[in-house]
Amino acid sequence: MHKCGRYPEKPATDLALEAALNALDDAGIPWNAMEVAYASHVAQGVSVGEAICEKLGMTGIPIINVENACASGSTAIREAFYAIANGVYDVAIVIGVEKMNRGVLGGAGEEGSLERELGLNVMPARYALKANKHMHAYSTTVEQMAKVSVKNHKNGCLNPYAHYQKVFTVEEVLASKMICDPITLLQCCPTSDGAAAAVLCAAKIVRRYNSKPKVFIAGSALKTEKYKDDADLTARTAKAAYEMAAMEPGDIDFAELHDAFTIGEILHCESLGFCPPGEGGVLVDTGRTEIGGDIPVNPSGGLQSRGHPLGMTGVAQLCEVVWQLRGAAAKRQVESAKVGLTHTQGAGGVCSVHIFKR
Known part of the structure; x- marks a missing residue:
């Protein structure tokens, strides 16, 4: 991984x-053993994957650029996983990268669409509506939402790859600049630059290259919204991943999920089945999502603290899960972790859930 932050002097390809070099070194596999490369990014231009791989060495392998909003990295992982599972390749590398512009994150809705005319193309506005709805329906409080930020920034202080490594109090979070009521500045993820990479390979050769503890993909799901759908998108995606893995929410030891805004973590915890609907705020209140709780959420610091370089996020989540399941997450280690879950959700109505096991 490349540490998240601001790198005006570095092009995305250098990040x-x-x-990629860190991932290859970690796996103990040389670049010329890669059979395919997937490069996830959202707004880095044409053929960025080819430009990255040219720096690694022009070996003639297929290079596939993947864009799927905030779920770009997770989608690239899924594509690599299925290609290997179906015997097309034995070894693949997934590289996620993004350099972000400063300012409010937009991107939803086409030019001239009703969404844009109403101002709903701005992400804080969309999440603020969700927050107000949840507060009205379940008496969720602004303090509970602020506690998500406090927790994740505290976790980020333990992650050397996190963009912001600073502890905040609930009072400081609530007193920060109002962005879109009730969401304040410190309840929004930063717009960061960063990159992450991972090597995936077939189970039949996984022990050929190193003796490190191995992590396997047990479940993979990618869904989009549909008309007249009673089920929440995340809930429907998670259901497919749980079924593939032959697991239930209670089997998950920790999760890295999409906390672009604090209310997102509360909503997604409910949708993933970690608590009943309406109790996401209580889940945070009672400390259950802390690193030492019974369902730690975002031990990496999540998007709130690590950052959210769009094309990187899903791959960064995978890296965190692997480190946790290997017992290599240092001070943020989740005790006795055997199963981890990742979740991303993006503009346009796309969601990805992966389940990993030792």
């Missing part, structure tokens, strides 16, 4: 190169 990605560092992440």
Whole structure:
């Protein structure tokens, strides 16, 4: 991984190169053993994957650029996983990278669409509506939402790859600049630069290259919204992943999920089945989502603290899960972790859930 932050002097390809070299070194596999490369990014231009891989060496392999909003990295992982599972390749590398513009994150709705005319193309506005709805329906409080930020920034202080490594109090979070009521500045993820990479390979050769503890993909799901759908998108996606893995929410030891805004973590915890609907705020209140709780959420610091370089996020989540399941997460280690879940959700109505096991 390349540490998230602001790197005006570095092109995206240099961020990605560092992440890719780190992944290859971690796996103990040389670049010329890669059979395919997937490069996830959202707004980095044409053929960024080819530009990254040119720096690694032009070996003639297929290079596939993947864009799927905030779920780009997770989608690239899924594509690599299914290609390997179906015997097309034995070894693949997934590289996620993004350099972000400063300012409020937009991107939803086409030019001239009703969404844009109403101002709903701005992400804080969309999440603020969700927050107000949840507060009205379940008496969720602004303090509970602020506690998500407090927890994740505290976790981020333990992650050397996190963009912001600073502890905040509930009072400081609530007193920060109002962005879109009730969401304040410190309840929004930063717009960061960063890159992450991972090597995936077939189970039949996984022990050929190193003796490190191995992590396997047990479940993979990717869904989009549909008309007249009674089920929440995340809930429907998670259901497919749980079924594939032959697991239930209670089998998950920790999760890295999409906390672009604090209310997102509360909503997604409910949708993933970690608590009943309406009790996401209580889940945070009672400390259950802390690193030492019974369902730690975002031990990496999540998007709130690590950052949210769009094309990187899903791959960064995978890296965190692997470190946790190997017992290599240092001070943020989740005790006795055997199963981890990742979740991303993006503009346009796309969601991805993966389940990993030792």
